[in-house]
Amino acid sequence: MSALLPSRRELDFQLFEVLDAGALAGAPRFADHDRATFDGVLDGAWRLAVERFAPHAALADVEEPQLRGHEVWLPAPTRDALRAAADAGYFAAPFDASLGGLQLPWSVAQAANAVFAAANVGFYGYALLTVGAANLLAAHGSPAQVERYVRPMVAGRWFGTMCLSEPQAGSSLADVRTAAVRAPDGTWRVTGSKMWISGGEHELADNIVHLVLARVSGGPPGVKGLSLFVVPKFRLRDDGTPDPQARNGVRCIGLNHKMGWRGTVNTVLAFGDQGDCVGELVGEEHAGLRIMFHMMNEARIGVGLCATALGCAGYVAALDYARHRPQGRPLGERDPASAPVPILRHADVRRMLLAQKAWVEGALSLVLYCARLVDERRIALDAGDAAAAREHEGLLELLTPVAKSWPSEYCLEANKLAIQVHGGYGYTRDYPVERLYRDNRLNAIHEGTLGIHGLDVLGRKVRQDGGAAFAALGRRIASTVQAAAAEPELAPLARQLGGTFDRLAATTRRLVAAVRDVGPERALANATPYLDALGQVVVAWRWLEQARVALAARPATPGEAAFHAGKRAAARYFFRYELPRVGPTLELLDSLDDTALAMPDDGW
Amino acid sequence: MRRIMVCVKRVVDYNVRIRVKPDGTGVVLDGVKMSVNPFDEIALEEALRIKERGEADEVVAVSIGPDDAQQQLRTALAMGADRAILVKTTDVVEPLAAAQVFLTLVQKEQPQLVILGKQAIDDDAAQTGQMLAALWDRPQATFASKVELAGAAALVTREVDAGLETIEVDLPAVVTTDLRLNEPRYVKLPDIMKAKKKPLDVVELASTGVSAGETLKSVLVEPPKPRSKGVMVKDVAGLVDALKKKGLL
Ligand SMILES: Cc1cc2nc3c(=O)[nH]c(=O)nc-3n(C[C@H](O)[C@H](O)[C@H](O)COP(=O)(O)OP(=O)(O)OC[C@H]3O[C@@H](n4cnc5c(N)ncnc54)[C@H](O)[C@@H]3O)c2cc1C
Numbered sequence: 001m002s003a004l005l006p007s008r009r010e011l012d013f014q015l016f017e018v019l020d021a022g023a024l025a026g027a028p029r030f031a032d033h034d035r036a037t038f039d040g041v042l043d044g045a046w047r048l049a050v051e052r053f054a055p056h057a058a059l060a061d062v063e064e065p066q067l068r069g070h071e072v073w074l075p076a077p078t079r080d081a082l083r084a085a086a087d088a089g090y091f092a093a094p095f096d097a098s099l100g101g102l103q104l105p106w107s108v109a110q111a112a113n114a115v116f117a118a119a120n121v122g123f124y125g126y127a128l129l130t131v132g133a134a135n136l137l138a139a140h141g142s143p144a145q146v147e148r149y150v151r152p153m154v155a156g157r158w159f160g161t162m163c164l165s166e167p168q169a170g171s172s173l174a175d176v177r178t179a180a181v182r183a184p185d186g187t188w189r190v191t192g193s194k195m196w197i198s199g200g201e202h203e204l205a206d207n208i209v210h211l212v213l214a215r216v217s218g219g220p221p222g223v224k225g226l227s228l229f230v231v232p233k234f235r236l237r238d239d240g241t242p243d244p245q246a247r248n249g250v251r252c253i254g255l256n257h258k259m260g261w262r263g264t265v266n267t268v269l270a271f272g273d274q275g276d277c278v279g280e281l282v283g284e285e286h287a288g289l290r291i292m293f294h295m296m297n298e299a300r301i302g303v304g305l306c307a308t309a310l311g312c313a314g315y316v317a318a319l320d321y322a323r324h325r326p327q328g329r330p331l332g333e334r335d336p337a338s339a340p341v342p343i344l345r346h347a348d349v350r351r352m353l354l355a356q357k358a359w360v361e362g363a364l365s366l367v368l369y370c371a372r373l374v375d376e377r378r379i380a381l382d383a384g385d386a387a388a389a390r391e392h393e394g395l396l397e398l399l400t401p402v403a404k405s406w407p408s409e410y411c412l413e414a415n416k417l418a419i420q421v422h423g424g425y426g427y428t429r430d431y432p433v434e435r436l437y438r439d440n441r442l443n444a445i446h447e448g449t450l451g452i453h454g455l456d457v458l459g460r461k462v463r464q465d466g467g468a469a470f471a472a473l474g475r476r477i478a479s480t481v482q483a484a485a486a487e488p489e490l491a492p493l494a495r496q497l498g499g500t501f502d503r504l505a506a507t508t509r510r511l512v513a514a515v516r517d518v519g520p521e522r523a524l525a526n527a528t529p530y531l532d533a534l535g536q537v538v539v540a541w542r543w544l545e546q547a548r549v550a551l552a553a554r555p556a557t558p559g560e561a562a563f564h565a566g567k568r569a570a571a572r573y574f575f576r577y578e579l580p581r582v583g584p585t586l587e588l589l590d591s592l593d594d595t596a597l598a599m600p601d602d603g604w
Numbered sequence: 605m606r607r608i609m610v611c612v613k614r615v616v617d618y619n620v621r622i623r624v625k626p627d628g629t630g631v632v633l634d635g636v637k638m639s640v641n642p643f644d645e646i647a648l649e650e651a652l653r654i655k656e657r658g659e660a661d662e663v664v665a666v667s668i669g670p671d672d673a674q675q676q677l678r679t680a681l682a683m684g685a686d687r688a689i690l691v692k693t694t695d696v697v698e699p700l701a702a703a704q705v706f707l708t709l710v711q712k713e714q715p716q717l718v719i720l721g722k723q724a725i726d727d728d729a730a731q732t733g734q735m736l737a738a739l740w741d742r743p744q745a746t747f748a749s750k751v752e753l754a755g756a757a758a759l760v761t762r763e764v765d766a767g768l769e770t771i772e773v774d775l776p777a778v779v780t781t782d783l784r785l786n787e788p789r790y791v792k793l794p795d796i797m798k799a800k801k802k803p804l805d806v807v808e809l810a811s812t813g814v815s816a817g818e819t820l821k822s823v824l825v826e827p828p829k830p831r832s833k834g835v836m837v838k839d840v841a842g843l844v845d846a847l848k849k850k851g852l853l
Contacts, residue, residue: 002619002620002621003619005619007635007637008617008635008636008637009635009636009637032797033797034800036674036675036678036800037796037797037800039675039678040675040678040679040682040791040793040796040799041793041796043639043675043679043791044682044790044791044793044796046617046619046637046639047639047790047791048790050617050619084790087790087792088790088791088792088793089792089793089794090793092793093793102793102794102797104793320621323623324830557634558634559632559633559634559635560634560635562634563634563635
């Protein structure tokens with residue numbers, strides 16, 4: 001079985017044709033790079049993914065992590081793969097050169113990450129967490145913390161975690177109980193327990209750096225009273241190296257046995273129940289959640305990226321299967337002695353494959369666009385252009401719940417169809433598609449459930465800064481619409497998108513006003529369908545952009561022409577089958593429907 | 605200067621599921637991921653290890669192919685080659701023409717050792733190394749699974765049908781690599797950036813005086829027949845029976 005990776009042609013298209021990543025090298029921050037470096041980064045990721053990640057994806061699913069005492073056993077290839085990726089510099093890729101990083105664009109690093117995640121999302125999970133934790137500390141840690149913790153994480157020698165959730169506090173972090181008390185030496189003693197902590201215990205790295213949300217006494221209740229602490233698994237010696245004899249008071253007291261994504265161990269951690277758990281405060285007291293959002297926002301787009309990568313893997317598997325599975329004859333062929341055709345010939349199978357293509361490549365376009373916004377924001381900051389930086393940041397904040405949730409929903413749906421294309425075989429463990437589906441099912445749950453992101457986007461993001469980000473999104477969509485309208489082939493799609501966006505904007509205004517007029521409970525009752533509609537519009541925009549680029553391309557070979565024709569067909573699919581579904585949703589939203597809210601409590 | 609020349613071919617990545625063009629004229633190459641031929645990666649790794657042991661001073665990676673083959677040479681430079689040469693052509697280059705081109709490079713570069721993959725995974729010809737040795741009139745050690753340099757000679761362990769054999773060849777010589785010779789290193793991202801400063805010369809095929817092009821006519825390219833379904837046999841006797849029925853015993 002060959003590795004199920006998104007096609008290289010697809011990544012090149014998204015990165016270099018749609019996003020023109022080559023042009024990033026013109027910015028001072030990325031001046032050391034060029035297209036050839038970016039190609040090299042992807043080539044290297046490819047080889048590692050094919051040789052070290054993909055071959056063990058099925059193994060990591062079957063050989064679940066085991067708790068032995070308080071230590072976690074993992075299959076040996078986990079360590080080898082992550083070691084190889086770290087040694088090659090893939091953890092360090094996006095970090096500043098001053099931190100030992102390679103200062104590569106985030107968009108290029110994310111394209112490489114999509115390859116790792118498609119190959120083996122369980123292994124990749126550790127890298128995702130570590131890079132996120134290191135990024136948080138690089139931005140908010142003291143210079144000493146940066147020196148001590150960030151460098152070894154950038155080098156991939158220490159791994160990171162994010163410890164937010166507790167058994168009673170998942171969606172509602174206001175109910176976090178873990179506590180921290182200041183010790184005379186200025187460090188803190190952390191006590192409490194955390195639930196669901198990915199990568200919470202293992203021997204894959206020389207140390208584990210836990211970022212822990214906890215309450216300091218005297219703080220305000222709710223999320224405003226949370227502070228952030230860095231808690232290493234092994235305490236550090238004066239020279240900064242971890243002391244394997246000096247275990248900090250954090251223990252793994254249980255594992256969660258998951259439906260999928262089993263390669264990443266998921267732990268229950270106890271802090272300070274046996275022996276002191278020493279932590280250091282990160283940033284100011286009571287500013288913990290705000291700081292944690294630095295990592296959460298990044299991790300949320302990372303979750304969208306993983307969902308996308310899993311969707312891509314399923315699509316690749318389904319397409320290959322459909323090309324090779326002979327079954328049935330074309331409608332109208334009456335001769336039972338005629339040879340059966342590959343199922344790719346059947347209209348319904350083509351529909352299922354086109355749906356997958358439209359979803360997974362739309363999702364890829366969305367998550368890489370978000371990564372590009374991270375790059376643009378950095379470039380604007382370097383250039384001292386605060387207004388541009390603010391616009392990019394606002395857009396990123398608005399699009400984060402979309403980039404997290406839309407791929408989690410639709411790429412899971414893509415995995416469902418990948419199973420369907422395989423028929424009965426898809427339902428067995430002899431084929432990888434059922435595993436991809438199970439792996440992907442997590443993405444709508446962790447890093448904030450779908451419902452929570454609906455509330456975030458409608459209750460907060462669209463209104464933020466007087467709706468500035470939503471307006472900026474509207475301007476960007478309008479500019480694509482305008483450019484596409486000049487092409488006869490795309491003009492109808494452009495009109496359709498322009499019209500749908502206007503309706504979405506009107507609904508948004510109505511719902512924002514309704515929060516004031518009828519109260520948040522009623523106004524936000526259908527926040528999840530709202531998030532869905534927003535996602536459909538945003539992805540339709542990314543498809544129109546792809547179609548525009550594909551139409552403008554001057555292919556040199558028939559294969560290139562076919563690739564671009566495929567893009568235009570998938571765009572058409574999205575506008576025929578997907579975007580029209582937004583209309584009824586907006587109608588429902590406009591009516592402030594309260595069917596669910598009003599369901600009588602004893603009517604179930 | 606003790607120099608090693610390594611030949612690097614751009615081929616379809618081994619992880620790509622090859623598809624035959626519907627008209628049977630070849631395989632689909634458009635938009636397909638291309639990589640360094642895996643056996644050539646092993647060749648380069650061996651050259652780098654020899655250099656790292658202090659038994660060579662310079663490793664030169666050479667390729668024949670389209671402009672895009674620079675990407676594979678960049679990979680070779682990032683792995684550790686000191687410089688690279690691309691002989692540029694979009695023509696089909698059959699093994700003999702490749703060997704002739706490499707000979708011109710050998711005459712210019714005067715390597716002590718030329719290492720090539722035993723074959724390229726696109727056409728699986730397994731001829732270029734041998735032809736180069738013959739044209740150059742130097743010893744060859746093919747299918748190497750171990751290479752040791754000893755003064756003016758090399759001790760090469762070869763994978764042969766009967767097992768392993770070790771031969772001694774005088775240098776300069778041609779070595780072709782087998783799969784078990786070594787495990788090639790991964791490219792490190794910082795080295796990709798450093799590689800940009802290393803020289804990569806591009807010369808036109810015409811300047812070598814060799815003319816390429818197809819001398820073999822390919823009649824039809826077909827995908828292999830799909831594997832027929834396996835059967836489970838109950839015991840050894842059943843297995844023997846089944847093999848007999850197939851005329852294999
Ligand atoms: C495999 C896995 C890995 C994880 N990794 C980590 C990790 O590394 N670190 C970490 O800190 N956490 C992690 N989590 C925890 C994850 O973020 C939580 O599971 C998630 O936030 C939901 O919390 P909960 O499970 O307590 O569900 P609940 O909060 O109880 O939610 C249950 C349901 O109620 C809905 N709901 C809850 N509140 C509201 C509301 N106010 N309005 C509308 N609907 C609501 C939710 O949408 C959901 O459908 C992980 C979880 C899993 C399953």
